[in-house]
Amino acid sequence: MVSFVEVVITAASFGAAYALLALSINVIYSTSTVLNFAQGEFMMLGGMLGWVFYSALGLPYWLAVVLIAGSMGLVGLAEYLLVVRPLLVRRAADIAIMIATFGAAYVIRTTAALGMGRVERPAKPPLGQAPFVIGGVPILPQSFVVIGITCAVLVLAWWLYSRTTLGLALRAAAFDPDGAQIVGINVDRLNAVTFAGGGILAGIAGLLISPLSYASPWFGITFAISGFAAAIVGGLGSWPGAVAGGLILGLANALMLRYVSGQWGTFATFILLLLVLYVRPTGIFGERIAAKFGTV
Amino acid sequence: MAQSGSATVDAKCAGPLLSVQGLTKLFGGVAAVSQVSFDLAPGKLTGLIGPNGSGKSTTINLMSGLHRPTRGAIYYRGENISNLPPHRIARLGIVRTFQLLRLFGDLSAFENVLVGAHLRGKNGFAAACLGPLKPRTEEQQLHQIARDALEFVGLGGRGEIKARLLTSGEGRLLELARAIAADPELILLDEPAAGLNTAETTLLAEKLLSLVDRGKTLLLVDHHMSLVMSVASSVIVLAGGQVLTIGTPQEVQADPRVVESYLGSGEVYRRRRAKRGVSEL
Amino acid sequence: MTFAGVLAVIAIPLLSGNGYIVQVASLAAIGAIMAVSLGVLYGHSGQLSFAHAAFYGVGAYTTVVLHTQHGLNFFLSLLVGAGLSGAVAFVVGLPTLRLRGNYLAIATMALQLGISEVFVNAKITGGSVGIFGIVRPTIAGISLESPFAYYVLLVIAAVLVIAVAHFLVHSRVGRGLAAIREDETAAGVLGVDAIWYKVSIFTITAMIAGLAGGLFAYQLEYVSPESFNLDWSIAVLSMVIIGGKKSAIGAVLGAVIVTIVTQLLFSVGELQFLIYGLWIIVIMIFLPDGLISIWQTAGRSTARGTNL
Numbered sequence: 001m002v003s004f005v006e007v008v009i010t011a012a013s014f015g016a017a018y019a020l021l022a023l024s025i026n027v028i029y030s031t032s033t034v035l036n037f038a039q040g041e042f043m044m045l046g047g048m049l050g051w052v053f054y055s056a057l058g059l060p061y062w063l064a065v066v067l068i069a070g071s072m073g074l075v076g077l078a079e080y081l082l083v084v085r086p087l088l089v090r091r092a093a094d095i096a097i098m099i100a101t102f103g104a105a106y107v108i109r110t111t112a113a114l115g116m117g118r119v120e121r122p123a124k125p126p127l128g129q130a131p132f133v134i135g136g137v138p139i140l141p142q143s144f145v146v147i148g149i150t151c152a153v154l155v156l157a158w159w160l161y162s163r164t165t166l167g168l169a170l171r172a173a174a175f176d177p178d179g180a181q182i183v184g185i186n187v188d189r190l191n192a193v194t195f196a197g198g199g200i201l202a203g204i205a206g207l208l209i210s211p212l213s214y215a216s217p218w219f220g221i222t223f224a225i226s227g228f229a230a231a232i233v234g235g236l237g238s239w240p241g242a243v244a245g246g247l248i249l250g251l252a253n254a255l256m257l258r259y260v261s262g263q264w265g266t267f268a269t270f271i272l273l274l275l276v277l278y279v280r281p282t283g284i285f286g287e288r289i290a291a292k293f294g295t296v
Numbered sequence: 297m298a299q300s301g302s303a304t305v306d307a308k309c310a311g312p313l314l315s316v317q318g319l320t321k322l323f324g325g326v327a328a329v330s331q332v333s334f335d336l337a338p339g340k341l342t343g344l345i346g347p348n349g350s351g352k353s354t355t356i357n358l359m360s361g362l363h364r365p366t367r368g369a370i371y372y373r374g375e376n377i378s379n380l381p382p383h384r385i386a387r388l389g390i391v392r393t394f395q396l397l398r399l400f401g402d403l404s405a406f407e408n409v410l411v412g413a414h415l416r417g418k419n420g421f422a423a424a425c426l427g428p429l430k431p432r433t434e435e436q437q438l439h440q441i442a443r444d445a446l447e448f449v450g451l452g453g454r455g456e457i458k459a460r461l462l463t464s465g466e467g468r469l470l471e472l473a474r475a476i477a478a479d480p481e482l483i484l485l486d487e488p489a490a491g492l493n494t495a496e497t498t499l500l501a502e503k504l505l506s507l508v509d510r511g512k513t514l515l516l517v518d519h520h521m522s523l524v525m526s527v528a529s530s531v532i533v534l535a536g537g538q539v540l541t542i543g544t545p546q547e548v549q550a551d552p553r554v555v556e557s558y559l560g561s562g563e564v565y566r567r568r569r570a571k572r573g574v575s576e577l
Numbered sequence: 578m579t580f581a582g583v584l585a586v587i588a589i590p591l592l593s594g595n596g597y598i599v600q601v602a603s604l605a606a607i608g609a610i611m612a613v614s615l616g617v618l619y620g621h622s623g624q625l626s627f628a629h630a631a632f633y634g635v636g637a638y639t640t641v642v643l644h645t646q647h648g649l650n651f652f653l654s655l656l657v658g659a660g661l662s663g664a665v666a667f668v669v670g671l672p673t674l675r676l677r678g679n680y681l682a683i684a685t686m687a688l689q690l691g692i693s694e695v696f697v698n699a700k701i702t703g704g705s706v707g708i709f710g711i712v713r714p715t716i717a718g719i720s721l722e723s724p725f726a727y728y729v730l731l732v733i734a735a736v737l738v739i740a741v742a743h744f745l746v747h748s749r750v751g752r753g754l755a756a757i758r759e760d761e762t763a764a765g766v767l768g769v770d771a772i773w774y775k776v777s778i779f780t781i782t783a784m785i786a787g788l789a790g791g792l793f794a795y796q797l798e799y800v801s802p803e804s805f806n807l808d809w810s811i812a813v814l815s816m817v818i819i820g821g822k823k824s825a826i827g828a829v830l831g832a833v834i835v836t837i838v839t840q841l842l843f844s845v846g847e848l849q850f851l852i853y854g855l856w857i858i859v860i861m862i863f864l865p866d867g868l869i870s871i872w873q874t875a876g877r878s879t880a881r882g883t884n885l
Contacts, residue, residue, distance in 0.1 A: 095625050277680065
């Protein structure tokens, strides 16, 4: 029973971070239909910068969060302006844009490895390492940090999306990009905003998860797969789907970690993804894809 | 152009070639077409007209398998085809063209038509991998079919041009050639005259009539009445997603409701639709 | 004329008598097989696989286990390896290729990373150490033990694969695949069974990658997981993109360039991946049809004048 509770809490912690990453993938995908493979590297960078700002430089945690949000927003924006936008302007195929984002992922990953070292760094958790014992179950304090900040970010994102003019424009562009353009929404600027937002969300996810694993330049691609798997399991483009998919993936990872081995994590993710694609390709919340599937 | 026996009017199929029965398609609760029923007589050119948003495109998308009907069914030679994927419908002998041109832009005009002739060949992956070890007879036949189809629409000299470099008029004719190359029994033409000038439209009308002479069944969707009226033997009028009337061109033209649905009375018509709770798409 | 030129280029490594040159040329020939395979899938059919290194690995391990460890006939082992790669591709392709959009890319990425874990952790693959003691086979009394002799086998294999790819592209199914790439809906209403075609070509190209992997194992004479990781998938993708995704010549050109550049950059370690990443971006934006398109455009404008 105790071990079950532990698994659930580990699942929720990893799941929360994956949910943020899946959300960041969906934010970009909904408006531009770009599948951005650099998202995993954004998450990795968030963890690396977290290590630099908080563990190495010893800045206050809140300042580290702000700095990471700011710098990752800029990285996302830079990726849009330098890599994605030139291809959108040239009306390149989706698949070409995806490959280019993959090129960007490699650039980011290698730059991080060369610039910050190839080692795995233990990131310092803000509330310390000593587990709280609640009802006999030891719980890492970082779990509370991950789940708490994720919930706060989700609420903020939900508010932005459903209660502001920006959110309205995002929803309009996701529903019908051409129509949105016609009614005067600047889709180009909106794309820039979503890439910056995607960078921020993924960066924070990386900061949050790094004390639970490590900060390493090599983790980005594994993150990317987890994020895409979570987004697809939940339903590509769906915001509630991102949260549900993230949690399911977190659970799968926690179960693997606990009962099998940490060495088979990505293989398990792959099997989960394949099963979902066989059984319910639209994901849990993916009606939009169902509507698009097989139509003109 | 090679004549195939199956394309001529079949004696044992005295009934309609295709029968649409009670077809309804909802998009997010909104009915794009509702309770549409009509028959297509074999070997005839039937017109399908109606103002913009009357459900013509949805009907043709349903008939070609791009949408699945919410209710109702489509029977082709007695077989229910309403849940078949597009390529299966094509294999049965129904091929369509598109209102917004959907050519294979990076392929040459000739290659576009060769893809149209896809169903006329049988060679699969194994044969393809063998390359010259396999006789080229089928390939030569397909090339001949494609050349004939291009020639038929008057694009004989433009075969080597990439499809995206053609003028929009040529693109329309290429869509037609592509469909003809498949040698279907039934061709669904989605506004083939859109963007054509008068001379090109006249040429198109001639081509369509000559296809009918060869025994093809055609459904011509258009919102311009003049072309349809000059070539169709019967006309279906859609309005607000429903069949307004079916008749000969003369009967349809004389029908005041048709005139009303088209001319100045758009307001009347819209109000009537609003009353029925059908919102404008 | 051109034929003689190609023959001369192929013969140089043999005539050089230099083991290093033959090794690089062998890697280029294997790269060419991989690039042509991915070129048919991505450039011609418009579907993307990030798992070509995984199929390569499946082919390599299967061939080695069957031939070296169990004494099965070399060519039969190669075939079984290719078949197994194809089977994996089929299982992954079937659910993903039913969907519009780039699900295949994501699923193959997951496959690539997942299967790398299998290669590292499984017993049959020899774990992270891999399998040593591979000896090149003797075929019909001819020993291929010398790298020079084995290079000839690789060239023959590459030529066969290029020929098959060429026939495939210029056939009825090849046109169907191009039509799917250009407009899947329009292809469908003309009777092209898009799902079957996409799954088939994905399976076939994965089989070719598996074949290349089997050949590679006996070139290197040992197999270990780092030969079959994502970096190799990306290297192959960059061959296709740099050379030109639309033609076999482009893919071969890309394979030669990337193989040589990789050798030159070997000492700089990770920096080479920075270069891969950058040139993928730059070529995608500025030269979407690869280096071969410069030559093709030049050829066309001098011969006929531009007709644009």
